[in-house]
Amino acid sequence: MNHIYPRKPPVKERKDARVQKTRAALRDALLALLEERPFDAITIRDLAARAGAGYATFFRHYPDKGSLLADLAADEISALLALALPILDEADTHAACVALCSYVDARRHLWSVLLTGGAAGNLREEFIRQAHQIAAARPTPDESAWLPKEVAVVFGVSGTVEILAWWLQHGRDHSLEQVAQILDRLVIAPILRG
Amino acid sequence: MNHIYPRKPPVKERKDARVQKTRAALRDALLALLEERPFDAITIRDLAARAGAGYATFFRHYPDKGSLLADLAADEISALLALALPILDEADTHAACVALCSYVDARRHLWSVLLTGGAAGNLREEFIRQAHQIAAARPTPDESAWLPKEVAVVFGVSGTVEILAWWLQHGRDHSLEQVAQILDRLVIAPILRG
Amino acid sequence: MNHIYPRKPPVKERKDARVQKTRAALRDALLALLEERPFDAITIRDLAARAGAGYATFFRHYPDKGSLLADLAADEISALLALALPILDEADTHAACVALCSYVDARRHLWSVLLTGGAAGNLREEFIRQAHQIAAARPTPDESAWLPKEVAVVFGVSGTVEILAWWLQHGRDHSLEQVAQILDRLVIAPILRG
Amino acid sequence: MNHIYPRKPPVKERKDARVQKTRAALRDALLALLEERPFDAITIRDLAARAGAGYATFFRHYPDKGSLLADLAADEISALLALALPILDEADTHAACVALCSYVDARRHLWSVLLTGGAAGNLREEFIRQAHQIAAARPTPDESAWLPKEVAVVFGVSGTVEILAWWLQHGRDHSLEQVAQILDRLVIAPILRG
DNA sequence: CTCTAATCGAGACGGTACGTCGCGTCTTACG
DNA sequence: CGTAAGACGCGACGTACCGTCTCGATTAGAG
Numbered sequence A, B, C, D: 001m002n003h004i005y006p007r008k009p010p011v012k013e014r015k016d017a018r019v020q021k022t023r024a025a026l027r028d029a030l031l032a033l034l035e036e037r038p039f040d041a042i043t044i045r046d047l048a049a050r051a052g053a054g055y056a057t058f059f060r061h062y063p064d065k066g067s068l069l070a071d072l073a074a075d076e077i078s079a080l081l082a083l084a085l086p087i088l089d090e091a092d093t094h095a096a097c098v099a100l101c102s103y104v105d106a107r108r109h110l111w112s113v114l115l116t117g118g119a120a121g122n123l124r125e126e127f128i129r130q131a132h133q134i135a136a137a138r139p140t141p142d143e144s145a146w147l148p149k150e151v152a153v154v155f156g157v158s159g160t161v162e163i164l165a166w167w168l169q170h171g172r173d174h175s176l177e178q179v180a181q182i183l184d185r186l187v188i189a190p191i192l193r194g
Numbered sequence E: 001c002t003c004t005a006a007t008c009g010a011g012a013c014g015g016t017a018c019g020t021c022g023c024g025t026c027t028t029a030c031g
Numbered sequence F: 001c002g003t004a005a006g007a008c009g010c011g012a013c014g015t016a017c018c019g020t021c022t023c024g025a026t027t028a029g030a031g
Helices: A016-034 A044-051 A057-061 A065-089 A093-104 A108-116 A118-136 A149-169 A176-193 B016-032 B044-049 B055-057 B065-089 B093-106 B109-117 B119-136 B149-170 B176-193 C017-034 C044-051 C055-061 C066-089 C091-105 C110-116 C119-139 C149-169 C176-193 D018-033 D044-051 D054-061 D065-089 D093-106 D108-114 D119-138 D148-169 D175-191
Strands: none
Touching: A016 A044, A016 A065, A016 A108, A044 A057, A044 A065, A044 B149, A065 A093, A065 A108, A065 A118, A065 A149, A065 A176, A093 A108, A093 A149, A093 A176, A108 A149, A118 A149, A118 B119, A149 A176, A149 B149, A149 B176, A176 B149, A176 B176, B016 B044, B016 B109, B016 D093, B016 D119, B044 B055, B044 B065, B065 B093, B065 B109, B065 B119, B065 B149, B065 B176, B065 C119, B065 C176, B093 B109, B093 B149, B093 B176, B109 B176, B119 B149, B119 C091, B149 B176, B149 D093, C017 C044, C017 C055, C017 C066, C017 C110, C044 C055, C044 C066, C066 C091, C066 C110, C066 C119, C066 C149, C066 C176, C091 C110, C091 C149, C091 D018, C110 C119, C110 C149, C119 C149, C119 D119, C149 C176, C176 D148, C176 D175, D018 D044, D018 D065, D018 D108, D018 D119, D044 D054, D044 D065, D065 D108, D065 D119, D065 D175, D093 D108, D093 D148, D093 D175, D108 D119, D108 D148, D119 D148, D148 D175
């Protein structure tokens, strides 16, 4: 998969094997616990215990819970946004929506936990936050008179996230094709064509 | 996360004057503190101190922080949703959007704190939660083949909240009329007409 | 007993009853634990648990373990020193030694724990420390040419403590009278008469 | 408290030169640090850093901090006790006291750190401990009716240590001759002649 | 206009999680 | 291929806040 979608390059993987193992264990522990209860109800002691690591060991890798979540999610969020934002510039928005949904579908379990698990709220906030940054940096080619860029970005991201969360929560009741169409008609088209 | 869920049972409004005063002081304290820092960073001790009340006194009125927020927000949220949902059934959606924006504008300070202050995330979640409940209970008059009711409601609410939050955060740069138009074209129209 | 030996006057006992109870429980817990293991091997968690108090409660009363020990011991030490130092000024040193031993005997259990239990080392150090302070403040009436005041005080206190510790450790094998005689001949006489 | 008790089994002195060097560095580091702060406030990491050795290296030489202190002090203590105990059996006690003081004076810096530095308390305890052992093993030639052997030994050692500590702490204000006299009149004579 | 009960402030208390530190073991990778 | 560097499990530290509780001191509003 990594050859299709832009992932973090494997540079600087020059780390102690124990460190890698411990971090992976902590990330897995967080994912597992997020399926059972809200992010804020998960204690660092829970995470360490679930990961089979010592309590203090957690802090040797992350300064706090949020950083662990960020380590899990930030790259994924960036990747998704990198895939989503350009949709607005494409000619064939439907195809772009399908690509987006395919990406999520390929990592369905991870995204399912992130968007419908106990950290859904935090993730949504992080999405919006990153989107704001991107919106500020993004060129403004064809600013509509009626739709400020900021609103477009925030609304687009928020709507997309909400639709994806709904899809992930309802299993396979709806085809990728359907969801892509909803995304296109509900989020993309209105932004582009009012 | 401090969910807002459990609504306080219908309080008898016939109360000691001291009680009324204390509750008002606590609510004001929360609003004031939400302008400075996130909801989760506000402690009950902070609230009591700011309200000029004793620490234990807080618990004589609310079982926890979330209940105080609920006392502040739940009615407002219900009122706003009661105003927003029927938009989809109206003929003149634009007029309905103007009505919605007028309502928010009339209570601009409160809504500004709620949607852009330290409890923005909690509020958004509560909106979505109430929207889900409404969606489940709502009759399904003209279920489009392509757009499941659940998505429509969640997307509609989420988009509306996002647009209102943006409006409240940017002061008076944009007229009520403009915002109503954005709301209509970006959220309402796509749901109704695809 | 309190009418015989100078105890802390009951002034300022104007405190919350709960506070008194908790502190007494903590002091008793320390005494009990000192009979089983060294002071440094006793954790604050042990103390709180033994006292039936919450861990954090300990810190509401004492900043650390040492302060609890001081609360137990400082007054006792002061009282003993107040009784011991004047011996050097008395005409009948033997009678004064008997008085000192009687005082210790009347509080035999407490002193037994303090001088032979797990805090013996700390107590000895505290004795020497207080003795140094007293030596510095004490007038130097008849400074012998051969014996500096400082040495006299430190040696006197140290020797006395050692003899008392031995006595307390060996139960009633030796009479109060015998110990007083040893104290007089081994510590007091040499200081006074070289 | 870090007792010094368990003596290292008779180390074979035939060792790698690097081992000798590392141990010397660690001992020097301990001595240096004892001049700045109490023994218990010195961490193994401090010692290793000061000695220019790796943290784990410490444990290849000593099982814990106390053992390093023992390695420094135990031989010195034994030597001093071997010199001190026989004083009671000598005819010319004054000469013996002079010999004792000379021995300490010859190693003044080391003893100064040991008896007045951060490990003074530990050292005192170790002295008493070894003295107790010696007292138990020592024949009882002329047990006085009034002075049990145990008291004599403990008192003698304790008094001697205290006097030496005072001497070492006050530099050269007092001559070796004076101190020997004090020792003889304050400690030895009373034990022998009551 | 009193008197009685509700309400209040103050804060001690048992808990629980935090983030830090040091120990002593064990692993890794460098020189 | 031996050793330094340091990650690790462990567990105590002292801090903060929670929600419960007792304690007197107001003070409201019913009689």
